[in-house]
Amino acid sequence: MKNFSLLIKPASADCNLNCTYCFYLEKCSLYGESARHRMSDKVLEQVIESYLKTDQSVYSFGWQGGEPTLMGLPFFKKVVDLQMRHGKKGASVANGLQTNATLIDAEFASHLAKYHFLLGCSLDGPAELHDRYRTNHIGDPTHSNVIQGINHLNNAGVSYNILVLVSRANVAHAREIYRYLTNEGYYYHQYIPCVEFDKAGNPMPFSITGAEWGRFLCELFDEWYQKDTHKVSIRHFDALLSKIVDGVDNVCTLGKNCCQYFVVEYNGDVYPCDFFVDQQLKLGNIMTTSWSEMANSTLYRNFGVRKSKWNQFCEHCDCLDLCSGDCLKHRAYAGHPADHLSHLCEGWKQFIHHSRERLNILAGKIKDERDRDFRRSDPASNEIIRGKRVGRNALCPCGSGLKYKKCCGRSN
Ligand code: SF4
Numbered sequence: 001m002k003n004f005s006l007l008i009k010p011a012s013a014d015c016n017l018n019c020t021y022c023f024y025l026e027k028c029s030l031y032g033e034s035a036r037h038r039m040s041d042k043v044l045e046q047v048i049e050s051y052l053k054t055d056q057s058v059y060s061f062g063w064q065g066g067e068p069t070l071m072g073l074p075f076f077k078k079v080v081d082l083q084m085r086h087g088k089k090g091a092s093v094a095n096g097l098q099t100n101a102t103l104i105d106a107e108f109a110s111h112l113a114k115y116h117f118l119l120g121c122s123l124d125g126p127a128e129l130h131d132r133y134r135t136n137h138i139g140d141p142t143h144s145n146v147i148q149g150i151n152h153l154n155n156a157g158v159s160y161n162i163l164v165l166v167s168r169a170n171v172a173h174a175r176e177i178y179r180y181l182t183n184e185g186y187y188y189h190q191y192i193p194c195v196e197f198d199k200a201g202n203p204m205p206f207s208i209t210g211a212e213w214g215r216f217l218c219e220l221f222d223e224w225y226q227k228d229t230h231k232v233s234i235r236h237f238d239a240l241l242s243k244i245v246d247g248v249d250n251v252c253t254l255g256k257n258c259c260q261y262f263v264v265e266y267n268g269d270v271y272p273c274d275f276f277v278d279q280q281l282k283l284g285n286i287m288t289t290s291w292s293e294m295a296n297s298t299l300y301r302n303f304g305v306r307k308s309k310w311n312q313f314c315e316h317c318d319c320l321d322l323c324s325g326d327c328l329k330h331r332a333y334a335g336h337p338a339d340h341l342s343h344l345c346e347g348w349k350q351f352i353h354h355s356r357e358r359l360n361i362l363a364g365k366i367k368d369e370r371d372r373d374f375r376r377s378d379p380a381s382n383e384i385i386r387g388k389r390v391g392r393n394a395l396c397p398c399g400s401g402l403k404y405k406k407c408c409g410r411s412n
């Protein structure tokens with residue numbers, strides 16, 4: 001079975017906030033809107049134990065929601081205990097937690113730091129942009145609560161990325177958001193386009209258009225490229241560079257197949273993707289179905305191959321190598337087939353044309369730096385894999401984010 005990661009929703013779609021654009025809140029209807037959804041100890045142990053029994057180079061647990069911190073600190077203590085109890089000796093276990101950060105206090109942050117959780121914190125820019133859509137259930141703004149949570153993370157030494165949802169509220173402010181984040185000392189960014197449709201396939205009022213997305217990315221890239229390429233990490237730009245330099249797709253949207261990970265809902269139900277938690281795509285339940293049964297199911301495989309059934313325009317497009325037809329979420333909405341052209345096509349094209357030359361320059365510099373590092377290092381401590389020599393302390397070319405000696409090189 002191919003390596004896979006887990007995205008687990010221990011509190012389902014429950015959240016202490018009520019952001020206008022939230023795509024997951026409506027999933028409450030799948031499991032009863034009035035109920036309180038919490039993963040039981042039994043389901044938690046089964047998820048952790050069964051996953052740790054599979055063979056992976058890294059066991060990657062992503063805790064998400066809704067808001068996963070609603071589970072409270074004792075739940076995340078239990079997570080670590082179970083991982084230690086069921087993990088094989090020497091196994092690499094990685095925990096990620098995507099959160100609105102508003103429930104994180106000093107004690108919670110200290111646990112996350114101790115066990116090296118990597119966090120993704122949602123912050124849509126300065127208060128006047130963030131608070132337009134990111135409000136709580138009585139409509140109050142949340143920016144100051146998020147900053148308070150992030151301050152606890154800083155004090156405890158937790159590593160985190162800032163996740164910016166690019167919506168109608170902030171799409172015209174790429175430079176302002178970027179400068180705000182870097183001035184605050186936030187150097188790891190992820191920008192996600194807000195694209196949601198009603199049942200008839202019309203974009204929701206907070207959604208952005210392809211042209212707006214293109215302008216946002218171009219402005220962001222120009223700002224970053226000027227002086228920050230060594231200081232600030234922007235996930236999509238990093239992913240494009242990995243693709244150009246190593247041919248590795250380290251975000252699923254750049255790949256050719258959507259069999260990338262499994263979503264586990266609070267009751268153990270399993271789905272193929274965060275954006276496709278639908279009854280028709282339920283792959284099984286972890287209490288009764290094995291990972292290999294789900295991975296080998298026709299339902300999962302058929303879902304995966306839809307990614308490369310892109311539009312005929314993509315086939316002849318000079319951006320296909322850096323776009324891969326875009327995410328299915330922006331294509332197969334409101335009953336459209338997978339070969340429907342992406343809602344963001346115009347934006348991807350504009351951005352790739354705008355940045356390709358400079359991405360290639362950066363890719364060339366990365367290769368030169370690697371060669372220099374390699375020449376400086378002890379040749380006896382290097383391995384040759386897939387025709388390329390890799391330093392034992394260099395990042396593994398499989399894209400795991402681990403040093404080569406701790407990943408694919410560990411058995412050599
Ligand atoms: S914080 Fe996240 S999960 Fe909660 S309502 Fe906002 S977008 Fe949805």
Ligand code: SF4
Pocket residue numbers: 252253254257258259260272273274275307326327328329
């Ligand atoms: S549908 Fe989009 S988010 Fe889901 S696995 Fe495919 S590319 Fe990734």
Ligand code: SF4
Pocket residue numbers: 310311313314315317318319320323324325326341342344345346348349
């Ligand atoms: S830019 Fe548009 S046409 Fe080109 S590959 Fe991407 S989605 Fe397809």
